[in-house]
């Protein structure tokens with residue numbers, strides 16, 4: 066982690082304290098069971114993490130410790146606080162911020178783990194437990210940074226702001242975490258300076274992320290006795306053929322982009338089925354798909370294209386390859402045609418990239 070500063074901040078601060086980090090992290094992972102985020106069953110209590118961070122930072126705060134750290138515990142739902150911590154530099158307009166260290170975790174099923182996920186264990190040079198990298202490890206790391214700033218009081222041109230957030234792993238309960246902080250204008254001043262989003266499940270700086278377009282393909286066929294397949298429109302076959310065609314067209318229109326190499330993307334844009342559901346005994350089945358899109362393609366372009374593909378398939382349903390002598394997608398005698406309907410989700414995420 067590099068902090069821009071007036072002079073020799075590394076000399077002023079020294080290295081972050083390993084022992085102190087390794088003693089803080091087990092306290093956080095010890096709470097991980099209670100900060101699993103999967104409503105309505107599991108609603109995290111992020112204040113359990115906030116308490117440990119405050120234990121570390123309050124001795125250096127303006128309120129109780131007579132130190133330089135300005136601490137704001139911002140809570141929108143009971144037990145689900147966020148924490149904004151500021152170390153003031155000597156030029157108020159200059160701000161560097163670390164945002165996104167989230168205090169909730171994804172669920173862990175103990176029976177599927179070789180070791181207890183809800184307590185930190187050490188295996189050689191590895192620290193283990195739910196949240197070690199995503200994201201309680203980052204919470205501990207930035208807490209250590211702020212504690213060191215509070216203790217050493219280096220002379221910095223820029224203020225350093227850390228924003229520990231609630232509710233990152235699941236967005237089904239809105240108005241708890243960073244969305245609420247932004248809405249309240251509490252992060253506005255961070256726009257003046259570089260902002261590092263500290264939440265990547267690995268240990269390198271992340272300079273680009275992919276976007277996501279979830280969508281569903283509803284397929285309508287015609288139910289008929291399996292022994293008289295010539296009178297049916299098999300929606301499974303129809304769905305499989307459509308997916309093949311849609312995928313083929315997608316990869317032609319959105320092939321690997323040369324910039325992906327520059328940014329080190331491990332994978333180009335992809336489009337594939339991820340889940341299927343068949344509402345028993347009926348005539349519909351629904352593949353649930355997603356598109357993962359590197360930020361070099363435009364989301365509306367992709368959505369337009371997907372709609373175009375499906376429209377085209379509906380128009381040309383007679384030409385879609387069938388499977389076997391009686392498989393068909395049109396029954397002229399009954400005036401029935403198989404049909405596709407595509408529904409995009411509103412939960413679209415755009416990718417970002419930034420090479421500094």
Ligand SMILES: [Zn+2]
Nearest residue numbers: 199200264265
């Ligand atoms: Zn995360």
